[in-house]
Amino acid sequence: MVRFENVGLRYGMGAEILRDLTFDIAPQSFQFLTGPSGAGKTTLLRLILLALRPTRGLISLFGADSATLDKNALMALRRKVGVVFQDFRLLDHLTTYQNVALPLRVQGKDEPSYRAEVLELLDWVGLGQRLHVYPPVLSGGEKQRAAIARALIMRPELLLADEPTGNVDPQMARRLLRLFQELHKSGTSVVIATHDLNLMDQFEGARRLVLGDGRLHIYD
Numbered sequence: 001m002v003r004f005e006n007v008g009l010r011y012g013m014g015a016e017i018l019r020d021l022t023f024d025i026a027p028q029s030f031q032f033l034t035g036p037s038g039a040g041k042t043t044l045l046r047l048i049l050l051a052l053r054p055t056r057g058l059i060s061l062f063g064a065d066s067a068t069l070d071k072n073a074l075m076a077l078r079r080k081v082g083v084v085f086q087d088f089r090l091l092d093h094l095t096t097y098q099n100v101a102l103p104l105r106v107q108g109k110d111e112p113s114y115r116a117e118v119l120e121l122l123d124w125v126g127l128g129q130r131l132h133v134y135p136p137v138l139s140g141g142e143k144q145r146a147a148i149a150r151a152l153i154m155r156p157e158l159l160l161a162d163e164p165t166g167n168v169d170p171q172m173a174r175r176l177l178r179l180f181q182e183l184h185k186s187g188t189s190v191v192i193a194t195h196d197l198n199l200m201d202q203f204e205g206a207r208r209l210v211l212g213d214g215r216l217h218i219y220d
């Protein structure tokens with residue numbers, strides 16, 4: 001699903017942030033991506049999404065070599081990936097409900113065909129009472145949950161989530177982890193970048209990708 005071979009990344013003329021990364025993300029797998037602040041977790045997620053080009057090495061996404069993809073092919077691949085950004089990236093002029101429904105609307109689907117599904121998902125993430133509120137009025141944790149719902153609504157083949165429980169209390173973090181686990185059981189590969197040791201301990205046996213000093217250590 002994702003393959004990195006000897007990937008290195010530097011920003012501008014700086015030192016290499018990531019060095020010699022070689023790993024796979026298998027279909028229907030679940031992994032945590034962890035490491036100290038500044039280790040390069042967000043950078044690695046951006047590389048997987050092909051939002052950043054590697055300075056060296058090869059990356060393939062769904063079997064396509066990143067170096068040879070044109071813009072249209074890249075857009076088509078990205079549609080199969082759900083992303084929860086650290087800064088949420090909700091649209092402020094759309095309500096919570098409209099933000100979550102947006103990927104479906106963009107696909108040309110009719111509101112009646114997805115309304116129940118969007119409402120159910122928003123209920124699950126605890127936003128059932130916040131449907132008609134605009135993002136500037138939402139708390140950090142509420143924005144985070146809206147961003148998660150938007151990433152999940154398309155049932156992506158691959159989910160990349162950057163600190164998806166960073167702004168919620170432990171109880172909600174457990175609930176969201178259950179949601180990610182259910183998504184995984186239904187066939188999605190999940191990558192969760194997190195510092196949260198408690199969260200990782202709740203899913204013993206999950207693969208851990210640990211970044212440190214520019215290198216990746218994998219614990220299967």
Ligand SMILES: Nc1ncnc2c1ncn2[C@@H]1O[C@H](COP(=O)(O)OP(=O)(O)OP(=O)(O)O)[C@@H](O)[C@H]1O
Nearest residue numbers: 011012017035036037038039040041042043044086
């Ligand atoms: N656009 C950029 N230009 C230059 N340097 C950058 C850029 N983005 C990130 N960096 C640097 O790359 C390093 C890795 O950053 P990154 O955000 O990937 O780390 P992280 O592990 O996600 O950190 P955190 O856990 O604090 O979110 C940091 O030293 C950061 O300052």
